[in-house]
Structures are given as C-alpha cells and as structure tokens.
Amino acid sequence: MDVVAMVLFGHVNKKLVALINKAGATAIGLSRTDGRLLIARPSPNSEKLGLVGEIVSVDPSALRPLIDNYHIPVIASVAAHGVGQMYNVNADTAVGSWQRQWGLRSGMIPKVNCCVRSLAQGVRTTSIIDGRLEHSLLLEILRDEGAGTMITG
Incomplete structure (x- = not known):
C-alpha cells in the first residue's frame, strides 16, 4: 500500500x-x-x-517536512490576522487557497474543483467524504468500497 499524505481541513479533531x-x-x-x-x-x-475571515496568504513550508516524513497533517480551518486575531475561514476556500499555493465557497462545485485542481497538480486520488459519519476518513482509506466520492486522475 502506498503511503498516503493528506491535508484535511475542518475542526482539528483529536x-x-x-x-x-x-x-x-x-x-x-x-x-x-x-x-x-x-x-x-x-x-x-x-x-x-x-469573527469570520478571508484568506489572504498561505505558507505551506511548515508542512513539507511533515509530509516528506510520511506524517498526515490535520489542519483546522482557522487563520490568524497579522495582529494576532483569529478568524474562522471556510474550509473549502482554505483548501482552494492551499492548492493554489502548492502549485470557494461551500457546496459540491468548489469541492469538485479543488479535487480536479489537486489531480492536475499530480495527486493521484482525491475523495470527498462526510466528516459527520463516524470514522469516515478511515473507512475511505482502508476499505475498498470507501465512504465517499473518489475522483482519480
């Protein structure tokens, strides 16, 4: 099985x-x-x-060592303002911003667009899953039938 490197957005769930x-x-x-x-x-x-915010910049440099060492970053959709104030940001928009840096609104169209962008940048498989379903990520990764919508390139 290939090592899976993922970035997830949403509330960091311990x-x-x-x-x-x-x-x-x-x-x-x-x-x-x-x-x-x-x-x-x-x-x-x-x-x-x-305290809702809009993303103005993304710096993925802190993630590269984690992913290079086969760690899976699970990232909350919270961003800081230059003066330290925290803002909630739309998770779909955060994913879109992140993928543009690595080189939206809620709803299925932005999710699919983010998946297509990822595929265009070399990702082999993307999945859209419902995080409210218990263990949905593990079900998607570990079971052949998955738990969401898989898009492959």
Missing part, C-alpha cells in the same frame, strides 16, 4: 488524529497560527458573523 495514529499512520493536528499556515483578514461583517 479523536480523528488518534484514530489515524491507531491505524498505523502518523497524524499531527495543527491549528491557529501553527507555522503561519493561513493568514486572513476580516470578512465584511466579521464581528456579527462570529
């Missing part, structure tokens, strides 16, 4: 990290300003919406 580790891989949960991964600015009406 249980998910533990399950990946239990399955034999090495997952590392990252959030907030870890490695200055995501930098944001406040969205219009940010205060009313619960």
